């Protein structure tokens with residue numbers, strides 16, 4: 292996963308945020324050759340369709356043995372437990388908790404299933420999930436670290452999100468150096484100050500968040516955080532006017548031409564699940580907007596390969612061009628986007644409240 296992430300970053304692409312996302316993204320790839328290159332592994336844990344004459348074992352325990360007999364990869368027996376009471380289930384969950392940090396993959400919980408397949412039929416299903424299986428999630432991991440600074444991110448709708456810049460700390464299998472502070476009211480409610488030692492929490496996919504302050508370790512000079520004063524009363528990206536949304540707890544940049552917003556909208560259109568245009572993240576999007584090549588996301592469809600290839604990602608004194616190879620790849624995926632299904636395009640428009648699922652429902 293780290294290798295794929297490094298390759299994506301080197302190619303100027305948006306890296307996967309976590310291994311689960313990487314696995315799902317790899318399987319959804321439109322080009323199977325790319326999927327084949329990804330180091331995916333498969334673990335069998337259940338059955339989908341079987342022909343009527345198949346002699347399927349009666350229990351989950353025997354099913355796993357059966358699958359293993361065929362040479363299919365199955366979890367080792369030390370990672371599955373057969374339990375006969377709630378006490379035994381809780382003991383197994385605790386045992387797994389002590390083992391799981393040594394696994395070569397991330398885990399955030401356990402699944403408890405009825406062993407007997409006949410009992411499963413009696414337990415039945417809801418419209419979404421079987422009633423004979425339950426997921427157990429472990430409490431998110433926490434760690435303490437120093438909050439060095441608070442920076443402000445400008446979102447695609449102009450929302451200003453405060454971000455904690457932290458002394459790097461290892462939690463839930465990754466090094467965390469930034470965590471969301473959500474908004475002004477959250478900072479005030481938790482009385483988070485620059486220089487504080489804070490408790491952060493990270494669970495699986497979720498963005499790390501600052502949970503609380505260790506007030507005993509607060510330096511005497513730490514001042515209450517004043518959001519508006521911190522940003523000098525203006526948008527940190529464009530210097531434009533800001534206004535606090537009366538309904539919600541956040542500040543927004545009111546400048547419709549704010550380059551940070553334009554960049555985020557462009558990235559949103561190009562992201563996975565939307566139009567999937569390669570190499571349009573981060574610095575590339577920044578520079579396209581900064582150089583006036585993109586004013587609104589659809590402008591990307593008017594750019595020539597030449598314009599993209601010569602795009603300077605460095606500085607005027609130390610130029611570093613995007614290059615012909617990257618430009619060709621971007622154009623290729625852009626042309627593919629033209630024939631993407633309607634749902635993808637609706638998603639790419641970034642209409643508030645219209646996510647992936649709603650966009651596809653609307654298209655249908």
Ligand SMILES: [Zn+2]
Pocket residue numbers: 445526527528529530531544545546549550551
């Ligand atoms: Zn702005």
